[in-house]
Amino acid sequence: MTIELTPIGYVDNKSTSVPRHCSVSKVEGRLVVDPQYQEGLRDIQPGQQLVVLFHFDRSPPFTPDRLVQKPPHVKKKLGVFSICSPIRPNPLGLSVLEVLEVRGNVILVKGLDMLDGTPILDLKPFVPPSPDMP
Amino acid sequence: MTIELTPIGYVDNKSTSVPRHCSVSKVEGRLVVDPQYQEGLRDIQPGQQLVVLFHFDRSPPFTPDRLVQKPPHVKKKLGVFSICSPIRPNPLGLSVLEVLEVRGNVILVKGLDMLDGTPILDLKPFVPPSPDMP
Secondary structure, three states: OOEEEEEEEEEEOOOOOOOOOOHHHEEEEEEEEOHHHHHOOOOOOOOOOOEEEEOOOOOOOOOHOOOOOOOOOOOOOOEEEHHHOOOOOEEEEEEEEEEEEOOOOOOEEEOOOOOOOEEEEEEEOOOOOOOOOO | OOOOEOOOOEEOOOOOOOOHHHOOOOEEEEEEEOOHHHHHOOOOOOEEEEEEEOOOOOOOOOHHHHEEEEEOOOOOOOOOOOOOOOOOOOHHHHHHHEHHHHHHHEEEEEEEOOOOEEEEEEEEOOOOOOOOOO
């Protein structure tokens, strides 16, 4: 069984390099959403945290030797599901960005860790995990 | 352009109904991962928060009248990208669950809000947003 997705937009980010993770990024840029979905951007507010699901479109295909990988900032190899590597069974990325402004079908954001042109698959509000969690 | 994904496993959850969101769920269950990916589960620890990306496989197709929707627990209509509705342009779901135990290719979790048999697309560590964020 396969699941087919179509991007809803793309990242417009003139930086030639981006930090390794959104939690350590101050890079600003734009999420350009297909105008057919513009009405769905209603209620996204400046200052809020926005979850962006995206496609690691420039990653090599996943192979079994990538089930464990050494991240650049860690000394040992870790299981692929414990790291945010772009080389994973399904090349899905997740970033939590700060919304600076919404202008029509464009969202200005801060915290980018995606490459210019990255296809965006979904946007969601950030809901903090249950306070009962460890 | 379309992106093709293949599930890496599925949710095994005998409950016939689930809470509306993982942040209000205490439901326990199992994430059953395809044995070919078992080595990638290494380093997932009991007590940690795990991000699960999944396919809303029982949602009706998205149509433009769903760009704004009234969530069951909110009085007004909101843009689809400001809510967690399963009816969205790409039917991707995101939950943050508590890991109870890892047994081979099975992860016991708490906080489930997915239906029994839901296809799992990816697992990631939960990384809190930057402390500078609002």
